Amino acid sequence: MEGLLAVAEQEESDILVTAVVGIMGIRPTMAAIKAGKDIALANKETLVTAGHLIMPMAEEYGVKILPVDSEHSAIFQSWHGERAHGNAIGKILLTASGGPFRGKKREDLEHVTLEDALHHPNWSMGRKITVDSATMVNKGLEVMEAKWLFGVDLDQIQVVVHPQSVIHSMVQYVDGAVIAQLGTPDMRLPIQYALYYPKRKYLNEERLDFYSLSTLTFEKPDMETFCGLRLALEAMRRGGNMPTVFNAANEKAVALFLNRRIRFLEIAELIGESMAAAEYIGNPNLADILATEQGVYKRIDRSLGMDAKVSSTYS
Secondary structure: OHHHHHHHHOOOOOEEEEOOOOHHHHHHHHHHHHOOOEEEEOOHHHHHHHHHHHHHHHHHHOOOEEEOOHHHHHHHHHHHHHHHOOOOEEEEEEEEOOOOOOOOOHHHHOOOOHHHHOOOOOOOOOHHHHHHHHHOHHHHHHHHHHHHHHOOOHHHEEEEEOOOOOEEEEEEEOOOOEEEEEOOOOOHHHHHHHHHOOOOOOOOOOOOOHHHOOOOOOEOOOOOOOHHHHHHHHHHHHOOOHHHHHHHHHHHHHHHHHOOOOOOOHHHHHHHHHHHHOOOOOOOOHHHHHHHHHHHHHHHHHHHOOOHHHHHHOO
């Protein structure tokens, strides 16, 4: 942590890319904001757990929070020109690929393997985020992040399953018009956009070929089969430290799944049990957030009779 804080505050940098995994991104992000640096945010957990602290701080110090996630970058780009003219968002349409198990029912997921979960149809990502995509927990985290990034109510965010991953997200305005950002599934574009904002630079990547696009489809997410998304929305509605409970339980459960200690469906089960058991804190400070995370880790260890050393895999 001392090294991360030193990097965050170094004088020669103008922007900090927060790309570490987990809530360990909170303190370096805060340090960089206080040092007057813009933030290119690739760490969902920072806003999921501490958005109520980060966003007011960014406004106080006059720094930008620039999203690096493809969906949030798409929203940012789709709203950018309209926001400058004071046009408010009617609804955010947050797209999801549906992951490798789109269309499956709960009984189909009883015996899926780790290898099945790591086989994403469109994106090449790290193991943890690929599992999050398979459970659709990742989309729940993105909903939470979008609420803080764009200052909208939870009811103004709608998840839309779009299997082709061509439309990265959309913004619907109060007059009904929809503006979308399209592109190939390549993370280099949103990364570069955040780093060079507000200028666009040439990027040597595959261009979208509209002649080869035969179909773009959209579906409603199945929140009964993929209840991780439903639990994320519940955590965000309850607020306080519940998003931290949700995030910590998921990180712990995914670590256990990646180590082949639990089954795929048990990821969401552990999240639900943790949310039911956690002590609610209405307006958590940083110490409360860190303590909540550790409390969730310890509770899951006790419930499974496991060594607490596994807890630090993603923390």
